[in-house]
């Protein structure tokens with residue numbers, strides 16, 4: 001049996017340190033916005049090569065509060081890839097702005113800079129590139145377009161900690177960027193957590209204010225904020241795990257290279273393709289095949305876990321029916337939804353297990 005995801009190896013590697021941290025935290029008797037959050041923010045900002053990081057309750061809040069900090073709201077349009085995870089689109093809805101979907105590049109699944117011009121209107125305020133599955137978007141091209149047209153860029157860095165474009169880290173291009181530390185992300189807490197990264201001190205202060213009821217001084221409220229503080233316990237856990245992130249990322253990339261080796265030329269598979277100048281940190285290893293449902297069923301019978309990221313693109317979700325889209329409006333996103341399959345890839349998965357998954361896939365196509 002090979003599960004789609006297992007935390008076994010990560011728990012084994014970090015358990016002692018996490019328990020020590022928890023004991024420190026317990027004894028500190030300071031349970032909200034204390035030393036752990038401040039310390040993690042400093043260390044994550046350094047790792048992501050940005051001046052500031054502000055810890056938040058989750059990734060969705062990081063994206064939504066980023067848009068709020070940029071004063072994006074009702075009547076504004078935000079460009080977003082048509083094949084993203086729903087949270088990116090929800091963030092736009094939360095501030096009252098309208099999502100404008102742009103089709104991805106069909107090879108990388110990432111926002112296609114060539115298609116941005118056609119989506120531009122006088123209402124466009126920002127672009128939200130999503131480094132999907134862990135591959136960096138073509139950020140230089142996207143930033144050029146944004147700068148020429150005076151648009152903000154808010155990166156969705158939830159799946160791509162430590163990915164780079166032309167050597168620069170994702171989460172450090174946009175004016176302000178959101179990330180998630182949901183447990184299954186490449187850097188994951190043991191519960192919900194998220195953060196923004198920015199080089200703009202003013203934006204960092206705005207987020208700190210917004211996350212704490214819109215208050216900088218206790219009981220004085222500057223704006224209508226929310227409660228979206230990063231939890232002290234999660235911050236401590238993330239700080240322990242932060243030290244392993246580079247090694248874990250290399251392990252993911254090595255596992256991905258085995259998949260590439262063992263699956264080359266098998267069936268009608270389309271394997272992950274990384275753009276020139278981009279790196280891929282393999283949050284997910286997503287293949288495409290016209291026989292997706294049959295292959296998934298076959299692998300399930302062989303006790304190999306797989307998932308579909310994602311089965312329904314945002315424009316076809318019930319929640320977004322009011323936008324008036326129909327099947328066929330974004331064919332690249334729809335094709336991806338119908339053909340993609342994510343294979344097991346996590347810290348602690350062995351080369352032999354990757355081999356076994358690939359043998360079963362070959363057996364399926366050999367029939």
Ligand SMILES: *Cc1c(COP(=O)(O)O)cnc(C)c1O
Pocket residue numbers: 058059060061084085087088130156158159179180181182192193194
């Ligand atoms: C996980 C994820 C989010 C949301 O993060 P949460 O912490 O679950 O709110 C946003 N965007 C993408 C692309 C994600 O994968």
